[in-house]
Amino acid sequence: xxxxxxxxxxxxxxxxxxxxxxxxxxxxxxxxxxxxxxxxxxxxxxxxxxxxxxxxxxxxxxxxxxxxxxxxxxxxxxxxxxxxxxxxxxxxxxxxxxxxxxxxxxxxxxxxxxxxxxxxxxxxxxxxxxxxxxxxxxxxxxxxxxxxxxxxxxxxxxxxxxxxxxxxxxxxxxxxxxxxxxxxxxxxxxxxxxxxxxxxxxxxxxxxxxxxxxxxxxxxxxxxxxxxxxxxxxxxxxxxxxxxxxxxxxxxxxxxxxxxxxxxxxxxxxxxxxxxxxxxxxxxxxxxxxxxxxxxxxxxxxxxxxxxxxxxxxxxxxxxxxxxxxxxxxxxxxxxxxxxxxxxxxxxxxxxxxxxxxxxxxxxxxxxxxxxxxxxxxxxxxxxxxx
Amino acid sequence: xxxxxxxxxxxxxxxxxxxxxxxxxxxxxxxxxxxxxxxxxxxxxxxxxxxxxxxxxxxxxxxxxxxxxxxxxxxxxxxxxxxxxxxxxxxxxxxxxxxxxxxxxxxxxxxxxxxxxxxxxxxxxxxxxxxxxxxxxxxxxxxxxxxxxxxxxxxxxxxxxxxxxxxxxxxxxxxxxxxxxxxxxxxxxxxxxxxxxxxxxxxxxxxxxxxxxxxxxxxxxxxxxxxxxxxxxxxxxxxxxxxxxxxxxxxxxxxxxxxxxxxxxxxxxxxxxxxxxxxxxxxxxxxxxxxxxxxxxxxxxxxxxxxxxxxxxxxxxxxxxxxxxxxxxxxxxxxxxxxxxxxxxxxxxxxxxxxxxxxxxxxxxxxxxxxxxxxxxxxxxxxxxxx
Numbered sequence: 001x002x003x004x005x006x007x008x009x010x011x012x013x014x015x016x017x018x019x020x021x022x023x024x025x026x027x028x029x030x031x032x033x034x035x036x037x038x039x040x041x042x043x044x045x046x047x048x049x050x051x052x053x054x055x056x057x058x059x060x061x062x063x064x065x066x067x068x069x070x071x072x073x074x075x076x077x078x079x080x081x082x083x084x085x086x087x088x089x090x091x092x093x094x095x096x097x098x099x100x101x102x103x104x105x106x107x108x109x110x111x112x113x114x115x116x117x118x119x120x121x122x123x124x125x126x127x128x129x130x131x132x133x134x135x136x137x138x139x140x141x142x143x144x145x146x147x148x149x150x151x152x153x154x155x156x157x158x159x160x161x162x163x164x165x166x167x168x169x170x171x172x173x174x175x176x177x178x179x180x181x182x183x184x185x186x187x188x189x190x191x192x193x194x195x196x197x198x199x200x201x202x203x204x205x206x207x208x209x210x211x212x213x214x215x216x217x218x219x220x221x222x223x224x225x226x227x228x229x230x231x232x233x234x235x236x237x238x239x240x241x242x243x244x245x246x247x248x249x250x251x252x253x254x255x256x257x258x259x260x261x262x263x264x265x266x267x268x269x270x271x272x273x274x275x276x277x278x279x280x281x282x283x284x285x286x287x288x289x290x291x292x293x294x295x296x297x298x299x300x301x302x303x304x305x306x307x308x309x310x311x312x313x314x315x316x317x318x319x320x321x322x323x324x325x326x327x328x329x330x331x332x333x334x335x336x337x338x339x340x341x342x343x344x345x346x347x348x349x350x351x352x353x354x355x356x357x358x359x360x361x362x363x364x365x366x367x368x369x370x371x372x373x374x375x376x377x378x379x380x381x382x383x384x385x386x387x
Numbered sequence: 388x389x390x391x392x393x394x395x396x397x398x399x400x401x402x403x404x405x406x407x408x409x410x411x412x413x414x415x416x417x418x419x420x421x422x423x424x425x426x427x428x429x430x431x432x433x434x435x436x437x438x439x440x441x442x443x444x445x446x447x448x449x450x451x452x453x454x455x456x457x458x459x460x461x462x463x464x465x466x467x468x469x470x471x472x473x474x475x476x477x478x479x480x481x482x483x484x485x486x487x488x489x490x491x492x493x494x495x496x497x498x499x500x501x502x503x504x505x506x507x508x509x510x511x512x513x514x515x516x517x518x519x520x521x522x523x524x525x526x527x528x529x530x531x532x533x534x535x536x537x538x539x540x541x542x543x544x545x546x547x548x549x550x551x552x553x554x555x556x557x558x559x560x561x562x563x564x565x566x567x568x569x570x571x572x573x574x575x576x577x578x579x580x581x582x583x584x585x586x587x588x589x590x591x592x593x594x595x596x597x598x599x600x601x602x603x604x605x606x607x608x609x610x611x612x613x614x615x616x617x618x619x620x621x622x623x624x625x626x627x628x629x630x631x632x633x634x635x636x637x638x639x640x641x642x643x644x645x646x647x648x649x650x651x652x653x654x655x656x657x658x659x660x661x662x663x664x665x666x667x668x669x670x671x672x673x674x675x676x677x678x679x680x681x682x683x684x685x686x687x688x689x690x691x692x693x694x695x696x697x698x699x700x701x702x703x704x705x706x707x708x709x710x711x712x713x714x715x716x717x718x719x720x721x722x723x724x725x726x727x728x729x730x731x732x733x734x735x736x737x738x739x740x741x742x743x744x745x746x747x748x749x750x751x752x753x754x755x756x757x758x759x760x761x762x763x764x765x766x767x768x769x770x771x772x773x774x
Contacts, residue, residue: 129509212437
């Protein structure tokens with residue numbers, strides 16, 4: 001039997017916190033369909049979400065325990081999770097893939113406000129066919145369906161000590177693995193081979209999955225940061241970057257490290273120093289009560305002074321937890337306030353010459369008072385070197 | 388620069404095939420938002436989809452080349468993909484996350500039928516906030532938005548020789564890795580440790596990612612097949628199963644192998660023999676022109692004769708390709724016809740005693756004439772043994 005990664009009390013507290021939000025926002029329930037939210041409230045560890053055939057639902061009523069509404073294949077695993085009660089339907093059954101069962105469950109809920117939240121808004125998707133969602137709506141009329149996203153994000157954004165420990169562990173595993181890259185990469189190595197060896201290193205050190213590993217390299221910088229490693233060979237004067245999201249019990253780290261291949265140009269060295277110093281500025285700013293736009297401003301000031309030409313990443317970091325990125329975004333226009341328990345990435349990046357980008361990233365915990373706690377092992381000010 | 392996994396002609400043919408479908412179904416365009424469909428038409432290899440912040444769109448018009456409508460961070464990678472033209476918006480920008488840009492692109496398309504397909508129906512999800520989708524609809528009025536799913540699945544279901552080669556390669560890598568399990572697992576091994584060592588083996592042998600690895604064990608069988616490995620120790624009399632979806636250039640294998648730990652009961656041996664023979668029956672039935680319900684019937688007949696008590700998996704296999712599972716489902720009620728180029732899994736399973744389930748799985752290619760081609764290395768009739 002699979003043990004849950006947290007004590008049952010942790011899951012009860014999560015439910016209670018979202019229920020407080022629901023009542024404040026006048027919702028009778030929230031319906032969950034996506035992996036991270038399902039896992040947050042049940043602890044279930046499965047990658048079965050890769051199969052698009054069957055939707056899974058978790059109903060969080062405004063009072064009382066959750067109700068999992070899941071396909072038959074999920075019955076045993078869900079019975080061992082932190083979900084409250086459970087209903088199943090025989091699946092696959094495309095002509096009624098959980099829709100009528102969901103309608104009956106939602107109609108049976110105590111009705112106070114006549115409104116139910118679904119994952120409809122910012123940074124949310126609905127993991128069920130939209131045609132089925134449109135079929136469900138009239139079946140539960142006159143219940144109004146509204147956005148449940150803000151209720152969920154408000155709770156997920158503040159991490160418990162137990163959650164922070166998982167992210168810290170992922171950061172440490174990946175930090176040591178990234179430090180080991182110069183021991184298995186050298187001039188002439190191929191990006192995708194180094195990527196594979198790094199993945200193996202990360203698994204050996206105890207990460208559970210590696211859903212995200214981006215790799216890029218180029219003379220004095222790279223020109224994008226989101227694709228997987230290619231068949232490009234590392235050459236003298238290159239800068240190589242890895243950006244890794246690996247998990248422990250579903251909790252992600254998300255940070256990068258840059259490597260100098262042999263001798264790189266002074267301009268590239270200065271650009272790397274600028275993103276490192278911009279991160280320092282972010283670290284000094286990330287106190288409870290500050291706004292994420294303050295993080296953006298502090299980091300951008302350093303980058304502009306260093307001659308930043310552009311950065312199409314569009315932000316200087318973001319929230320982090322059960323997903324590789326979570327709101328808020330460290331943007332000029334995002335007024336979210338930093339609160340104790342938030343885990344953020346600081347991710348300044350700059351194009352210092354056409355097509356030459358350098359990005360840096362660390363993960364931090366916002367604390368009650370004073371400076372944030374670094375969850376990553378701080379990158380050295382001078383890049384690691386690969387010869 | 389990242390090379391595309393297929394020649395440009397392959398992507399052109401895919402687009403042309405879906406355009407024929409579009410005209411037959413009276414659609415002016417199809418809009419794509421999800422990873423597998425985006426990759427199918429562009430070849431882009433990125434795991435950036437893990438971040439829910441930014442939607443990505445690919446517009447397939449009924450004639451002419453595709454139009455990628457993507458956040459700024461995707462500009463360089465998409466410019467190197469098989470996408471036709473490209474438009475970008477500065478992102479994150481939650482108040483208008485690509486919505487107005489998409490509206491202008493869709494309104495500018497040549498209009499013949501006044502209908503555009505989105506990923507709305509069976510085995511589809513929409514990877515954008517539903518509230519944004521609802522905002523978009525009146526902006527493109529009077530264009531009608533309908534389900535584009537059938538158009539897409541009809542094309543993706545029939546694999547080219549180049550696609551088949553990728554799945555075959557994934558099957559071979561994982562087949563050899565699964566055969567090696569007895570060399571690194573033994574009585575007393577912990578499920579999750581064996582799972583990690585198997586993952587490393589698969590990466591070393593050349594798979595690119597392992598998005599799905601399920602592991603379960605129990606005395607004479609297991610009681611579910613979808614969770615990741617737990618801290619359970621393997622004991623004499625157990626049956627251990629691994630079910631693996633690993634990829635080569637995005638193309639999945641999806642099959643399992645069972646292992647006898649020490650000496651297992653005669654009833655368990657008979658049950659394993661039954662699922663192996665049921666797979667044989669499937670192999671004999673999987674000819675072009677047969678229906679997937681015929682596959683279901685042939686396999687279920689063997690299982691019933693062997694004393695099957697139940698199977699909450701709900702089907703005896705499914706399509707396979709750029710996703711771990713694709714339609715159709717080998718179910719009693721699915722009348723899809725097998726056609727040359729379809730890749731299917733054969734996945735008979737039976738509960739032969741309460742809580743004791745045994746499942747088996749192979750991957751096949753439907754051929755022009757005669758028996759299917761096995762893409763997996765056929766499992767031995769007697770389980771591999773771990774002592």
